[in-house]
Amino acid sequence: xxxxxxxxxxxxxxxxxxxxxxxxxxxxxxxxxxxxxxxxxxxxxxxxxxxxxxxxxxxxxxxxxxxxxxxxxxxxxxxxxxxxxxxxxxxxxxxxxxxxxxxxxxxxxxxxxxxxxxxxxxxxxxxxxxxxxxxxxxxxxxxxxxxxxxxxxxxxxxxxxxxxxxxxxxxxxxxxxxxxxxxxxxxxxxxxxxxxxxxxxxxxxxxxxxxxxxxxxxxxxxxxxxxxxxxxxxxxxxxxxxxxxxxxxxxxxxxxxxxxxxxxxxxxxxxxxxxxxxx
Amino acid sequence: xxxxxxxxxxxxxxxxxxxxxxxxxxxxxxxxxxxxxxxxxxxxxxxxxxxxxxxxxxxxxxxxxxxxxxxxxxxxxxxxxxxxxxxxxxxxxxxxxxxxxxxxxxxxxxxxxxxxxxxxxxxxxxxxxxxxxxxxxxxxxxxxxxxxxxxxxxxxxxxxxxxxxxxxxxxxxxxxxxxxxxxxxxxxxxxxxxxxxxxxxxxxxxxxxxxxxxxxxxxxxxxxxxxxxxxxxxxxxxxxxxxxxxxxxxxxxxxxxxxxxxxxxxxxxxxxxxxxxxx
Amino acid sequence: xxxxxxxxxxxxxxxxxxxxxxxxxxxxxxxxxxxxxxxxxxxxxxxxxxxxxxxxxxxxxxxxxxxxxxxxxxxxxxxxxxxxxxxxxxxxxxxxxxxxxxxxxxxxxxxxxxxxxxxxxxxxxxxxxxxxxxxxxxxxxxxxxxxxxxxxxxxxxxxxxxxxxxxxxxxxxxxxxxxxxxxxxxxxxxxxxxxxxxxxxxxxxxxxxxxxxxxxxxxxxxxxxxxxxxxxxxxxxxxxxxxxxxxxxxxxxxxxxxxxxxxxxxxxxxxxxxxxxxx
Numbered sequence: 001x002x003x004x005x006x007x008x009x010x011x012x013x014x015x016x017x018x019x020x021x022x023x024x025x026x027x028x029x030x031x032x033x034x035x036x037x038x039x040x041x042x043x044x045x046x047x048x049x050x051x052x053x054x055x056x057x058x059x060x061x062x063x064x065x066x067x068x069x070x071x072x073x074x075x076x077x078x079x080x081x082x083x084x085x086x087x088x089x090x091x092x093x094x095x096x097x098x099x100x101x102x103x104x105x106x107x108x109x110x111x112x113x114x115x116x117x118x119x120x121x122x123x124x125x126x127x128x129x130x131x132x133x134x135x136x137x138x139x140x141x142x143x144x145x146x147x148x149x150x151x152x153x154x155x156x157x158x159x160x161x162x163x164x165x166x167x168x169x170x171x172x173x174x175x176x177x178x179x180x181x182x183x184x185x186x187x188x189x190x191x192x193x194x195x196x197x198x199x200x201x202x203x204x205x206x207x208x209x210x211x212x213x214x215x216x217x218x219x220x221x222x223x224x225x226x227x228x229x230x231x232x233x234x235x236x237x238x239x240x241x242x243x244x245x246x247x248x249x250x251x252x253x254x255x256x257x258x259x260x261x262x263x264x265x266x267x268x269x270x271x272x273x274x275x276x277x278x279x
Numbered sequence: 280x281x282x283x284x285x286x287x288x289x290x291x292x293x294x295x296x297x298x299x300x301x302x303x304x305x306x307x308x309x310x311x312x313x314x315x316x317x318x319x320x321x322x323x324x325x326x327x328x329x330x331x332x333x334x335x336x337x338x339x340x341x342x343x344x345x346x347x348x349x350x351x352x353x354x355x356x357x358x359x360x361x362x363x364x365x366x367x368x369x370x371x372x373x374x375x376x377x378x379x380x381x382x383x384x385x386x387x388x389x390x391x392x393x394x395x396x397x398x399x400x401x402x403x404x405x406x407x408x409x410x411x412x413x414x415x416x417x418x419x420x421x422x423x424x425x426x427x428x429x430x431x432x433x434x435x436x437x438x439x440x441x442x443x444x445x446x447x448x449x450x451x452x453x454x455x456x457x458x459x460x461x462x463x464x465x466x467x468x469x470x471x472x473x474x475x476x477x478x479x480x481x482x483x484x485x486x487x488x489x490x491x492x493x494x495x496x497x498x499x500x501x502x503x504x505x506x507x508x509x510x511x512x513x514x515x516x517x518x519x520x521x522x523x524x525x526x527x528x529x530x531x532x533x534x535x536x537x538x539x540x541x542x543x544x545x546x547x548x549x550x551x552x553x554x555x556x557x558x
Numbered sequence: 559x560x561x562x563x564x565x566x567x568x569x570x571x572x573x574x575x576x577x578x579x580x581x582x583x584x585x586x587x588x589x590x591x592x593x594x595x596x597x598x599x600x601x602x603x604x605x606x607x608x609x610x611x612x613x614x615x616x617x618x619x620x621x622x623x624x625x626x627x628x629x630x631x632x633x634x635x636x637x638x639x640x641x642x643x644x645x646x647x648x649x650x651x652x653x654x655x656x657x658x659x660x661x662x663x664x665x666x667x668x669x670x671x672x673x674x675x676x677x678x679x680x681x682x683x684x685x686x687x688x689x690x691x692x693x694x695x696x697x698x699x700x701x702x703x704x705x706x707x708x709x710x711x712x713x714x715x716x717x718x719x720x721x722x723x724x725x726x727x728x729x730x731x732x733x734x735x736x737x738x739x740x741x742x743x744x745x746x747x748x749x750x751x752x753x754x755x756x757x758x759x760x761x762x763x764x765x766x767x768x769x770x771x772x773x774x775x776x777x778x779x780x781x782x783x784x785x786x787x788x789x790x791x792x793x794x795x796x797x798x799x800x801x802x803x804x805x806x807x808x809x810x811x812x813x814x815x816x817x818x819x820x821x822x823x824x825x826x827x828x829x830x831x832x833x834x835x836x837x
Contacts, residue, residue, distance in 0.1 A: 069326065202314050252534070263809040307592055
């Protein structure tokens with residue numbers, strides 16, 4: 001399929017360009033984000049001191065902001081770095097971890113959206129819903145992932161949410177879950193790859209956002225970047241699960257296999273396993 | 280044995296309830312603590328910004344405070360979170376890493392004990408001894424783990440230390456070591472599981488405390504929670520060691536196998552290997 | 559060879575003395591630095607709060623300062639700890655990560671060099687070049703690793719850089735790369751071990767510096783300490799690569815194998831594989 005081939009080309013451009021991906025991120029998964037960047041073919045930089053983030057961001061290909069663990073100091077650095085990246089036309093990718101869980105997180109995201117233009121925002125459905133809520137009611141907001149709705153109905157509502165928020169914020173929205181939805185407001189893709197085991201390792205969401213940062217750092221098509229990052233994580237998860245099961249092992253082995261699968265990831269994996277379609 | 284069955288039931292309640300376990304902890308082992316929580320069946324939250332910890336702690340089942348790496352900022356957040364948890368009757372588990380090594384750590388623990396009521400405190404014998412010392416001389420304090428005493432004599436003294444401190448602070452005390460001692464002042468258990476290899480991976484103490492947090496989050500019996508967490512770590516360590524030796528591997532493999540063993544941990548493991556007795 | 563035997567003896571002294579190695583380091587690789595210290599036979603301490611670093615450093619055998627992630631708070635603690643270590647004649651090892659990339663990093667290193675005496679500084683050629691640049695032009699500075707020069711010519715220039723900076727700062731300089739150069743100004747060694755895969759895992763530079771910290775904590779010969787740390791990392795990398803390839807695995811497995819190789823590291827490995835020579 002056409003889209004598989006495009007993801008394969010995006011992957012090759014990472015291998016060729018080795019994009020520098022600047023992360024300002026949480027300390028829970030910072031090591032994994034650096035390692036998955038290296039495994040895919042990029043190069044990580046994790047500087048966060050406000051005195052140096054502008055200079056650092058000036059030499060990179062993409063900036064990933066992840067709010068997994070917040071502090072006043074980090075929020076300030078994120079805004080400085082994000083604005084500088086915007087100025088230099090460097091893509092900024094946002095992972096709004098647990099936004100909606102506390103008022104503080106919501107206020108931080110509100111400020112971010114006011115100050116920074118994002119190339120991609122990746123979150124689960126409740127995080128994306130929370131952002132839409134912060135930004136005022138949209139029709140999709142209060143209606144997705146309801147227990148009373150069928151899976152199909154929930155997907156339709158989540159699609160609407162992604163599309164509306166995407167148009168409103170002029171960014172690509174990636175909602176990851178059992179089925180992933182990636183939209184630039186105009187075109188919307190669904191991905192049916194992945195495994196429940198990805199939710200049994202901390203930071204697979206953060207790592208997915210890092211992968212998107214790598215793709216967006218190497219290619220200026222951010223819809224393709226988001227799509228490629230999410231598809232890569234899902235497919236690598238499937239491979240890791242199979243290898244784990246072959247060894248009759250557990251979740252520690254799964255994480256090692258996940259890194260191995262990202263390191264070896266190729267067009268063939270995408271062609272063999274990719275379940276990606278426009279809808 | 281009765282106690283094995285109870286631990287098995289406690290384990291099942293984690294799998295069923297998936298307790299949210301809020302950690303404010305050090306950055307050395309924060310990733311491992313999150314992953315071991317997921318592996319056992321709980322769900323980790325690692326927020327630490329004082330502006331949001333009260334709100335965060337309000338939605339969780341247990342709070343783990345670990346002083347491995349301290350800063351003024353973190354200490355302040357820990358106290359806010361701990362007090363809120365007390366207010367809401369959410370169990371607070373303390374890992375007093377390296378207390379006694381510096382005056383600063385002792386002063387922090389002194390403040391904690393004044394401000395926060397703990398469900399469980401888990402440490403090695405010198406940490407627990409240091410806490411008892413902070414709290415004024417008790418007969419057990421200056422007499423355990425002395426080189427001039429036999430192993431049996433040291434155990435008797437450590438048991439007395441655990442019991443006295445437990446009564447004084449109205450908390451469960453878990454002293455981990457070659458033989459683990461868990462006491463609520465009234466009942467005291469010994470556990471003879473584990474392997475020396477656990478001390479060759481950083482953070483197995485922190486991870487043990489996380490396991491206790493999971494058990495206490497799913498069951499209101501904190502003596503059983505401490506016992507179950509310590510026994511789980513010890514037995515998983517034994518399994519990991521055997522698997523490492525089978526592969527003729529080293530400590531990197533041991534850590535992966537440890538996560539695998541926690542992920543697969545079951546009543547059968549406890550029944551086959553548990554060496555837990557009241558004394 | 560004589561030098562292999564000396565490294566073997568240095569390794570044994572770590573196993574016997576179990577040196578406490580105090581790190582103030584970045585949060586990206588802090589877990590790996592603690593684990594590699596344990597794997598080699600030392601014992602890690604990662605305290606960084608200014609209120610306690612002086613007391614902490616007073617009980618350790620070596621201090622590792624790594625500027626991978628900076629903040630005002632950490633820089634202040636590093637200087638306090640470094641000065642105290644100097645006072646107590648405890649070796650201080652510096653990893654000047656990415657110095658030269660931002661003005662802030664250069665200013666921090668400038669301050670460090672003014673305030674602290676280092677036993678060893680380990681970096682890649684551009685980091686060491688940047689330090690030499692901060693310290694005023696030396697003949698080697700603006701001439702190493704130029705694309706127009708042959709590998710042999712670049713090595714000669716890097717050797718000159720190491721020797722001159724070593725004399726100037728009265729410290730051992732370790733430049734790691736395809737060929738490693740270790741000099742105390744008087745004697746200079748080359749090491750041709752290692753694998754390109756080491757650059758595909760985040761923090762192998764930081765971990766190498768930790769190994770040097772362990773060796774310097776157990777032996778007062780810092781040239782031998784730097785040499786042993788760098789050689790250990792390179793040789794362990796080769797072993798890990800072979801084991802990874804045997805399993806047809808990827809970079810996740812390589813990292814696990816690296817820890818295993820460090821854990822099992824022995825004189826035999828050095829004798830079988832060491833490619834270390836004075837030049």
